[in-house]
Amino acid sequence: MKKLLNIILVSLMFLSADVLAQESIIPEINYSDLEKYISLAKQNYPRRKMFEERAIGAKTQIPIAQLSYLDVFNGSYFYRPKDRTVIDPLNPYNVNGFQFGINVNLGNFLQKPFTVKKAKADYKIARLEQEEYDTQLEMEVKRRYYDYIQQLSQLKIYTQSAQDNKGVSDGLKNRFERGEITLDAYNQSRVAQSGSSIAKIQSEVTFLKAKDLLEEIIGKKISDVK
Structure with missing residues (x-):
């Protein structure tokens, strides 16, 4: 009887998690949102802006290089008033007036x-280089988005598991108070409840980290993305 009760407790602890874990997270992926995140990353991510500005700077060097053809020409002029005597009258190129x-x-x-x-x-x-980085940035946004969806799905699983285990523990508590089960069985249910609560808290932290990483690269809060 005791072994059977232990098996029931363990089974109940993982029942919700096992059922939900078998579901796919692919339906949770919103490709419309993903495209928005990629577009925002290209607009806001500082390193991407650096590549964009570098390309703009390189483009401006083309007309500068083309105009630099004028640098090879040096113009000069000489002016001698007409009422003055020519320095060398024998030199036909040394005349009064302007000389260019x-x-x-x-x-x-x-x-x-x-x-x-x-x-x-x-x-x-x-x-x-900018196009190459755009490809890398797009892949990084996808990776962080998939991690975010994964952690969100896992958080739902652990939350449901914690709720189920709490329900089981509360039920066994009432049975223990009525003398229907032993103290050992009741304590095991409390241990299972504590374990699922700890797993839920750890999942929450992991989810928040994934959320922060996604928001960092898109430069905006996920809740603000329309």
């Missing part, structure tokens, strides 16, 4: 196409 000149740095000129090409390549690399 343009100097070209050939070495710099030949370097410019490569400078522009490098600027375009740097921008392309920055864009590829």
Whole structure:
């Protein structure tokens, strides 16, 4: 009789958990919410913003490199009033009035196409790095979301188990007070109730950690996501 009662107590302690644990968490996944979380992470996560700004900075270097072609040209002018005597009348290029000149740095000129090409390549690399990080960020959001759903489901299981065990313990308490069961049987029910309560508390902590990690990456409280 005593062994049979022990078996009943243990069975009741895990009955709710076993039944619920056999259910799939896949129906709990809301893909619409998941897409919102991914979009929010791309908008708010600081490291993603860093890659975005790096790509923008690399893009601005392209027109700067193209305009730098003007750097190879140096213009100059010389002005001598017409009422003054020419310094060297034998030099036909030394005249009164304005004289203009343009100097070209050939070495710099030949370097410019490569400078522009490098600027375009740097921008392309920055864009590829951003796309690569976007893929990694998307996978990380999914991982944290799945962990969140998993911990939420487990919390429901442990909560239900704790409630069931409390019901069993309360029932056995009444039976013990009526002298229908032994003190040992009643104590075992209390131990089972304590174990399920501890498991529920641990599950709550794990759930809160998973929730915090998800909210960290999306930059917003889950309750605020519409």
